[in-house]
Amino acid sequence: MSIGTPEPLDRERAHLTASRTALRAMRADAESLDIRDVTANWVNAQVLQQQIEQRIEALADLAHTPLFFGRLDYLHAPGADQAAGASGGAARSASGGGGGGRREGERFYIGRRHVHDADGDPMVIDWRAPVSQPFYRASRKDPMDIGLRRRFGYTGGQLTAYEDEHLTDPAEADTTSKLLQSEIERPRVGPMRDIVATIQPEQDEIVRAGIGGTVCVQGAPGTGKTAVGLHRVAYLLYAHRERLARTGTLVVGPNRSFLHYIEQVLPALGELHVKQATVDDLVAHVEVRATDTARAACLKGDIRMAEVLRRAVRSGITTPTEPVVVVRGSRRWRIPAYELEDIITELKERDIRYGAAADALPQRVAHAVLTRMEAAGEAPDDRVQDAVARSQPVKAAAKAMWPPVDPAKIVLRLLSEPEFLARCADGLLSADEQKEILWAKPGRGVKSAPWSAADAVLIDEAMDLVRRTPSLGHVVLDEAQDLSPMQYRAVGRRCTTGSATVLGDIAQGTTPWATASWQEALAHLGKPEAAVEELTRGFRVPREVIAYASRLLPAIAPDLAPATSVRESPGDLRVRAVAPEELTAAVIAACRESLEREGSIGLIAADARIPALAGALTEAGLPCLSPGEETSEQARLTLVPASLAKGLEYDYVVLDEPSAVVDGEPDVRTGLRRLYVALTRAVSGLIVVHAAALPGELTLSA
Numbered sequence: 001m002s003i004g005t006p007e008p009l010d011r012e013r014a015h016l017t018a019s020r021t022a023l024r025a026m027r028a029d030a031e032s033l034d035i036r037d038v039t040a041n042w043v044n045a046q047v048l049q050q051q052i053e054q055r056i057e058a059l060a061d062l063a064h065t066p067l068f069f070g071r072l073d074y075l076h077a078p079g080a081d082q083a084a085g086a087s088g089g090a091a092r093s094a095s096g097g098g099g100g101g102r103r104e105g106e107r108f109y110i111g112r113r114h115v116h117d118a119d120g121d122p123m124v125i126d127w128r129a130p131v132s133q134p135f136y137r138a139s140r141k142d143p144m145d146i147g148l149r150r151r152f153g154y155t156g157g158q159l160t161a162y163e164d165e166h167l168t169d170p171a172e173a174d175t176t177s178k179l180l181q182s183e184i185e186r187p188r189v190g191p192m193r194d195i196v197a198t199i200q201p202e203q204d205e206i207v208r209a210g211i212g213g214t215v216c217v218q219g220a221p222g223t224g225k226t227a228v229g230l231h232r233v234a235y236l237l238y239a240h241r242e243r244l245a246r247t248g249t250l251v252v253g254p255n256r257s258f259l260h261y262i263e264q265v266l267p268a269l270g271e272l273h274v275k276q277a278t279v280d281d282l283v284a285h286v287e288v289r290a291t292d293t294a295r296a297a298c299l300k301g302d303i304r305m306a307e308v309l310r311r312a313v314r315s316g317i318t319t320p321t322e323p324v325v326v327v328r329g330s331r332r333w334r335i336p337a338y339e340l341e342d343i344i345t346e347l348k349e350r351d352i353r354y355g356a357a358a359d360a361l362p363q364r365v366a367h368a369v370l371t372r373m374e375a376a377g378e379a380p381d382d383r384v385q386d387a388v389a390r391s392q393p394v395k396a397a398a399k400a401m402w403p404p405v406d407p408a409k410i411v412l413r414l415l416s417e418p419e420f421l422a423r424c425a426d427g428l429l430s431a432d433e434q435k436e437i438l439w440a441k442p443g444r445g446v447k448s449a450p451w452s453a454a455d456a457v458l459i460d461e462a463m464d465l466v467r468r469t470p471s472l473g474h475v476v477l478d479e480a481q482d483l484s485p486m487q488y489r490a491v492g493r494r495c496t497t498g499s500a501t502v503l504g505d506i507a508q509g510t511t512p513w514a515t516a517s518w519q520e521a522l523a524h525l526g527k528p529e530a531a532v533e534e535l536t537r538g539f540r541v542p543r544e545v546i547a548y549a550s551r552l553l554p555a556i557a558p559d560l561a562p563a564t565s566v567r568e569s570p571g572d573l574r575v576r577a578v579a580p581e582e583l584t585a586a587v588i589a590a591c592r593e594s595l596e597r598e599g600s601i602g603l604i605a606a607d608a609r610i611p612a613l614a615g616a617l618t619e620a621g622l623p624c625l626s627p628g629e630e631t632s633e634q635a636r637l638t639l640v641p642a643s644l645a646k647g648l649e650y651d652y653v654v655l656d657e658p659s660a661v662v663d664g665e666p667d668v669r670t671g672l673r674r675l676y677v678a679l680t681r682a683v684s685g686l687i688v689v690h691a692a693a694l695p696g697e698l699t700l701s702a
């Protein structure tokens, strides 16, 4: 690595200026497009206009977002397949000009988007293009035909530094990148940022994994799972734009504050239209107004409920005892009960949705009538079959044999009628378990019933049993460890024909039904063949803090190895014991102390402590934000209930009373996992303030 002398830096700045001019020209071109002549109809014109506006929006030159952050000098011109992303004519040659055949070294500037000059020659290559891949993956061991890799450093939008690696030069020593290090160490203010300039090789493997397969990533806190998931979406949208435009992509996160925190990453990467939702959003078919006990929620999320629901949905299917008689003109056609029974049996055995079978049944009966007509010498056509299928006796018989099912009503019945539940759950749920999930008072109607979040998932399952849920092209599921089997199924049915990226950390599972193994989770998701990758290099939590938090691992996830930290600074860890009456004041003092440092501050506390701390902060004249609200230079302190800390990070964390965080959960393991999450939010420093004894697991030395 070498820090550049002014002269090459000037040349690089000139390329930046020229690239920005080219980008402005591209935008001006898009703005001047006149579509009046090419579109005859209004709808097409609207669609096209919208596409142009999106393109104009995407071509904005953002002063503080570097247009390129790297440069690759290839030893030889890349092959045709690799050069795909460098489209628009020959790339610039490192030696100043192109050439025929396998040209000598070509040079590519790597940035967030593709920029070309007036001749169509690339000035900046999209980071997702194949030709950009060595920027992330090339190493001394495998230089990938790269003579020089250059990383650029920016200060406030100005190109101020660069670092070089000559990967094929045996004399050059391996060093860690200062630019990478300073990006990792930078103070955190504002929402989550993209990591496009510094994606690490092990992360890039996941980002660029093929769209065909599902990838599952187990990663310790701060190993970049969320970042990787979001960059993977951006990559897939680039590599499979048309397919995904048709089928759609979705990012699923644990709660609204988390989604707010990450919502600007994809737009910064030029992807403005990716849907983000929580699992609750996906299944919001009824108004949730009740909370289950932990045991009831566990049972409702249990995989056995899938079969209970299947039986419930099919519970109304009846074996006919009467024939169906259809009168056409002067003739009567009679389908005997035993033949109807055969049709029902056959439909029951077929692997089709309940609703699709209900649609098929009248046609089957009509077909039986038609067969009889033909046997009697008539020549009925399809229209006759349709007419018979729609005839009153056939419709009435079909409805009686295979009655329509309203998914919410069937779940309402299950949770309200002990006999119905007993029938559907026979051999699956014990009497005691059935009692646990039954409502104390039967629900009167779908609108007014005391639905819980877990009930909404059951309704979603029932809906899918009736009508197939449309599948998206790709789903990223973050903080996946917290999902119940039934929730995995809800997400899985949204990517049956697509693929998924599943991100999580078993040690951070804080629901009573949290995932015990990824294999199991992937089976519930419907992707048992997915590969499980592990990320262990932590980019957030400093060494001393992660070591302290990792003391909990033997109790919460004994099979997992502690994360390492790539941060240079060991971190600032302080644990302060105070008298109970001094606790709040000591916490406020720790916040003040942290506010003297640069960056964001998170005061994390058990949910029950939040009102008292909010009052104390106001009294102390320290304004604070809620999680997910954007921090800024003026407002840097966020008061975070432990239940919402997941996925977030702050430069300095003040943790109030760890034992209260543990006690806030229904069982000790969940409590310790919640504490582990709270302890691993800090980027630079952590102050733990406690009056009660610390949980024993934390006081054991590592």
Ligand SMILES: Nc1ncnc2c1ncn2[C@@H]1O[C@H](COP(=O)(O)OP(=O)(O)OP(=O)(O)O)[C@@H](O)[C@H]1O
Binding pocket: 183, 184, 193, 194, 195, 198, 199, 200, 203, 219, 220, 221, 222, 223, 224, 225, 226, 227, 228, 505, 508, 539, 540, 646, 647, 648, 649, 680
């Ligand atoms: N390659 C990288 N370069 C720079 N920063 C990185 C890199 N990878 C991750 N980071 C940063 O590290 C921090 C943690 O990343 P992220 O939130 O994605 O981790 P996570 O594994 O999802 O953590 P958690 O399990 O706690 O939710 C973020 O600030 C992210 O930007």
